[in-house]
Amino acid sequence: MSGSVLAVDIGGTKFAVALVDSDGNVRAARRAATPPGGDARALWKALGELVDSLLDGAAADGLIDGDTAAGGVVDGVGIGCGGPMTWPEGAVSPLNMPGWRGFPLRAKLAERFPGVPVRIHNDAVCLAVAEHWRGAGRGSANMLGMVVSTGVGGGLILGDRLIDGGSGNAGHIGHIVVDPEGPPCGCGGRGCLEAIARGPGLAAWAVEQGWHPGAGSAYVETALAGSAYVEAAAASGRQLALDAEAGDQIALAAMRRAGRALGLAIASATNLCDLDVVTIGGGLSQAGPLLFDPLEAALRDHIRMEFARRVRVVPASLGQDAGLVGAAALILAADRYWTH
Amino acid sequence: MSGSVLAVDIGGTKFAVALVDSDGNVRAARRAATPPGGDARALWKALGELVDSLLDGAAADGLIDGDTAAGGVVDGVGIGCGGPMTWPEGAVSPLNMPGWRGFPLRAKLAERFPGVPVRIHNDAVCLAVAEHWRGAGRGSANMLGMVVSTGVGGGLILGDRLIDGGSGNAGHIGHIVVDPEGPPCGCGGRGCLEAIARGPGLAAWAVEQGWHPGAGSAYVETALAGSAYVEAAAASGRQLALDAEAGDQIALAAMRRAGRALGLAIASATNLCDLDVVTIGGGLSQAGPLLFDPLEAALRDHIRMEFARRVRVVPASLGQDAGLVGAAALILAADRYWTH
Secondary structure (H helix, E strand, O other): OOOEEEEEEEOOOEEEEEEEEOOOOEEEEEEEEOOOOOOHHHHHHHHHHHHHHHHHHHHHOOOOOOOOOOOOOOOOEEEEEOOOEOOOOOOEOOOOOOOOOOEOHHHHHHHHOOOOOEEEEEHHHHHHHHHHHHOOOOOOOOEEEEEEOOOEEEEEEEOOEEOOOOOOOOOOHHHOEOOOOOOEOOOOOEOEHHHHHOHHHHHHHHHHOOOOOOOOOOHHHHHHHOOOHHHHHHHHHHHHHHHHHOOOHHHHHHHHHHHHHHHHHHHHHHHHHOOOEEEEEOHHHHHOHHHHHHHHHHHHHHOOOHHHHHOEEEEOOOOOOHHHHHHHHHHHOHHHHOOO | OOOEEEEEEEOOOEEEEEEEEOOOOEEEEEEEEOOOOOOHHHHHHHHHHHHHHHHHHHHHOOOOOOOOOOOOOOOOEEEEEOOOEOOOOOOEOOOOOOOOOOEOHHHHHHHHOOOOOEEEEEHHHHHHHHHHHHOOOOOOOOEEEEEEOOOEEEEEEEOOEEOOOOOOOOOOHHHOEOOOOOOEOOOOOEOEHHHHHOHHHHHHHHHHOOOOOOOOOOHHHHHHHOOOHHHHHHHHHHHHHHHHHOOOHHHHHHHHHHHHHHHHHHHHHHHHHOOOEEEEEOHHHHHOHHHHHHHHHHHHHHOOOHHHHHOEEEEOOOOOOHHHHHHHHHHHOHHHHOOO
8 A cells, every 4th residue: 555546537638647645635747738639549558658657756755665567666546537428437429639539538548457456537526626636615515616617517416425317427507597588508408598608608698798808918929829729718718817817807707607608507506405615616716706796696586595695605715736636536435426 | 222213204295104113114094184274283283183193003003102192102203294394393384274383393302202303394395205215216316306286396406415504494496486577476476486386376367378277187176176275276276287188278388388387497406506306296296207208308408518518407206105115214224314
């Protein structure tokens, strides 16, 4: 027993791996951009090299035993990955990573680390778990953890346990319908929260209204210098937030639009699930009161039953390590987060 | 140990009490109308007499031991009661029973039956539990049980366990927002499912459109003969269903309106909670395909992610005993339905 867990966070544009101790501290981490246009083999090779590099470095630093080629150097492996995936089997088809379609990520890592538990969940679920275990939702038994970025995702903790749902997909707050006649959504539906509040959707709406990105700040050039679509799309939400802060009227209207949609969806989730707290992370959440004020206004308009009024909506408190910490919790705090 | 549980079902217009065996069979039952305008004491007295009558009869029939004045004749007491209430303490303030405001119903029954567990939950939660334990949701691990009547309520079972939420109020599907600009709701909000699909709300809408209740059927006079508002209101949904079946165009439009609102709310709940099955009971559900067809159409438009498409919406299968069976399950199947 090394006392550490290997955490793997598969994002749209980068891989992150870490050793996490039983208190949820990241002892060592490595990050790398995903090979652009990489096929299944190239992606797996890049991930394997990143893991090797992490374990070699950790062995050199005395964090784990030296023989990194064998299993047993970690107590388990927790993986967060963008959906969809088969679950709990963990054959993954991340939307933003076309090289992996039905790729048996969990099974491959289980081969690489025999004899220890290897568990996987949706990346947004891992973020929610992290906020509940070590972040802004700590101490609450009934929490929705949200991320508002290129998509709008989340995870549900009810009765102090992670809720999986029938196929591991509980927590899809982005597909609560907030406007039945609203814009089409990537899921094939219409008027989902995600269709309105995801960064790229909101930016597209703002551009339609005449928004010129960066008119009020110098951020745009840096943000769009990265060529990957996903990065640019994620940047659009941050750009909107910055322009809103600089007083851009269209960007401010976009924040009100997103805030209202978020407030409506959170109201529905609160009424249905009797929540204590909702955490919000992701690029758009950096807009602060410009987003949270209209969110609170719409929310309070629609949670009028006494029990529902106690809900608090707070910014997520963990930074870029959150996905890794949540993935590790699937092993390290399995009593609450691995109920399967 | 008698092998039986006392189940108590407090409705808006009547009390029901029963002895339920460990298989969920109702062995004996008594029902009585609530004293109209009764104060707290009169209501409690009426309930006590009904319980005494049940136990005396059961003793005479050899179903339980004879000494009904003492505790111990039942293994526990399960109570379903309209909200709101403090929970799990069980001081109740049922909306349709003004005589009880903060009435310590659970504590009073615990005094009457010392030494055995006495547990209470929302009446809609008990209906959902009954459908999951012994009805249309049997065998499913992730279920929403709904009742569409004078109100729209429900209960959530996720991961094969009843979800309580932070204050025992999880399952309030009636307050998912389906039309942010919709009609005002009794909760103080706007555009809730309940504001649109509850029988009285739907009937009021139909009357506005020119509906003449009973133009297409002979049901109305019987239904409205009972003077209690709640019965008349509940009847309005059944009347609409009957008129729709008889081809009344406005009643048909009302069914489409309710079906669409139900479909939207169920879509949001399915996407958020990754449900296997949704059961629908209550007066309006008797409309059959006239309600369920537009419901399915709206639902399928808004559950487009692959995981969500498996959800089935089915009529509740238990009859008037459902509330009693669900209340008994709080004792008899506590591993799943009493997680507090």
